[in-house]
Amino acid sequence: MDTSTVVILDFGSQYTQLIARRIREFNVFSVVLPCTVSLEQVKALKPKGIILSGGPSSVYDADAPKADPAVLAMGLPVLGICYGLHFIVHHLGGKIESAPAREYGHAEVTVIAETPLFSGLPQVMNVWMSHGDEAKALPEGFVLTAQTSNAVAGIANEARKIWAVQFHPEVAHTKQGMELLKNFVIDICGASADWTPEHFIQSTVERVRAQVGDGHAICGLSGGVDSSVAAVLVAKAIGDKLTCIFVNNGVLRKDEFAKVQTTMREQLGLNVVAVDASERFLTKLAGVTDPETKRKVIGGEFISVFDDEAKKIFEAEKHDGKDVAWLVQGTLYPDVIESSSVHGPSHTIKSHHNVGGLPADMKLKLIEPLRDLFKDEVRRIGRDLGMPDDIIERQPFPGPGLAVRILGEVTAERVAILQEADQIVVDEIKRAGLYRKVWQSFAVLLPVKSVGVMGDQRTYANTCAIRAVESEDGMTADWAPLPYEVLRTISSRIVSEVRGINRVVYDITSKPPGTIEWE
Known part of the structure; x- marks a missing residue:
């Protein structure tokens, strides 16, 4: 990637994705990786800096999440947040202990040492704490930069380019949190604010065009913001080599099957094949009441329908000798996070039909151009693509449709x-x-x-x-x-x-x- 990148190593915090969002608000690309990722994978991204997230564990737990301590010796700026501070202290020879009084919620932090991380911030800040352990002894070369009445709140070793805070600057409750993160990302890391919608569209179009080559792709359209933006983006890359398939899965909103076809063809100019498979889906869902099973049934049946339609498209175009090899989906970052524990030890919440619900033997290869984006970022991309507001501003609708809004049998x-x-x-x-x-x-x-x-x-x-x-x-x-x-x-x-x-x-x-x- 030819843009500035900040890597966030996830130790299981529920706030990790919020760190990524905050950094992107500076127009700097951020990527979340599991804390267990190899040093080589981190280096491959050529990051400007590393952020170590918070997490629910203690560094002394038997199953405590661990990163390669070598990330602290890469020569890149490092910022530890909460558990990230504990990881730094623990692995560099300091001491972490269980705090006599757990700090959770609002706390007052006093800055006691000058450091670029706190540049321009008030000496006393109201922050958000959420920790049960605390630093009792700092590693050699580290100094205390901030404290509460109870505990260490900030440390630094500027010679090693390592800073850490005990509080969470990424949450809105920390009033100067954005300024602190900006100090780290822009001033300390020297990242360029060059990750814009225009840059994303250009780089994605180039990548998709190279991926598909002489092949063909089909896109699973739902009529929602995500799949619509994904379809327009891919169509910009490969033109008429994209066929959009809109499936009536029997659990769409009222009149949705007819409305979406009209919108996608007339307003977006997409090539749409409409498939009424409602009876097929409802038959598969008969007797199913478990939410995860519903999602997997719908995900599996979607892929089966797409495979069938891809064969038809291939048969119609076989004169050019090219196969339909790609499936485009509007998967977003939150879908990925909630569907699998790929980001460190964070828990799987539920399987999304287009992520955790995909069958292992799927024949089509995936293109997910929005996989690293949040919903508001997708809407910005849609506006830059010239898409109408009535599509961009549609409220999110789940991939499994009304099936996950009908508790019990569908x-x-x-x-x-x-x-x-x-x-x-x-x-x-x-x-x-x-x-x-x-x-x-x-x-x-x-x-x-x-x-x-x-x-x-x-x-x-x-x-x-x-x-x-x-x-x-x-x-x-x-x-x-x-x-x-x-x-x-x-x-x-x-x-x-x-x-x-x-x-x-x-x-x-x-x-x-x-x-x-x-x-």
Whole structure:
């Protein structure tokens, strides 16, 4: 890569991806690697600097995450955060102990030594702490740069280009966190702010063109932001050698199958083949209630459909002797993080159909041009590609569709009920002018029935949950405090208009501890 890069080694922190996001806000490319990555793999990226993330473990745990200590001797600037500080102290001859009083939440830090990391920052800062261990003795050559009333808060060995802080500068609760990270990335590492949407588009187009060569590619279109941007980006690279396949998997939103075809052909000029495989998917989902199984069934069936369609395309174009070898998907960074523990010891949350749900014997090779991006970055790329706002600003929709918003078995009847309820949610959120202000807003069909009274008669029908959240990138989210009148209208319309639902509830769970989708 011909742009400045900062490598983040992940020790399992829930905030690691937030570090990457913050650095990208400086227009500097950042990449997250598992802490166990080899020194050669780190060097191959020619990074300007290394950041060691936080993590939930103690350096003395038997299964404590470990990086190659040689990363501390590369001569590159290193910044340790929380566990990263502990790793540095521990491996360079200092001492880490369990803290008598665990620091969690807001804390006041006092800067006690001049260092480029704290340049321009106030002497007293309000920061966010989350640690149970602390540094009791510093390695040789290190000095204390900041402290709280209880513990070490910052250390440095400028001769070795190593800095570390006990607090988390990447979270919004640390008021001067962005300035601190900028001091490290721009001033200490000397990284250039050259990672822009224009640069990303140019480099991606060149890479995809080289990947595909004389071959052909198909793209799994969903109609959402991610797959649409991926399709337009790849089409820019290979033109008519891309065929987009839009599959009706039986769990799309109301009227989605017809709407997406029109949008993709008329507004984006894409070559779209539409496949109604709804019966095929619903048959495979019959009797399935486990969320992970649902995702894997849908992922496997998607690939099977794509394989079938690729064969048809190949047969139609076999005169040129080229095979359809590539599958384009709109996979994003959060999909990757939640689907597998590739980034150090972080836990798998759930399998996304286009990541963890792919079958091992898949015949098509993957092109995932957005794999390193967050949702807001994808939207910026879409704008630079000239895509219309009504596509770019669409709320995220899960790859497995309504299947993961129907708790319990997925049947045609239950899909139809949820489609009607979900459409009402979307309509009323848009009518209230809130569609672009919330990250996602949708309905969930619960496997719970309750007694109700409608038209002076007893009912015993389904419960529908409404979910609306605010978020920057889907990695964390807060429930959205929708106006009561909006909630009242949604509830009244669903109960009145959707046969089969007699109770509506509102989900006020944040992520974490919940996830945005219910499954």
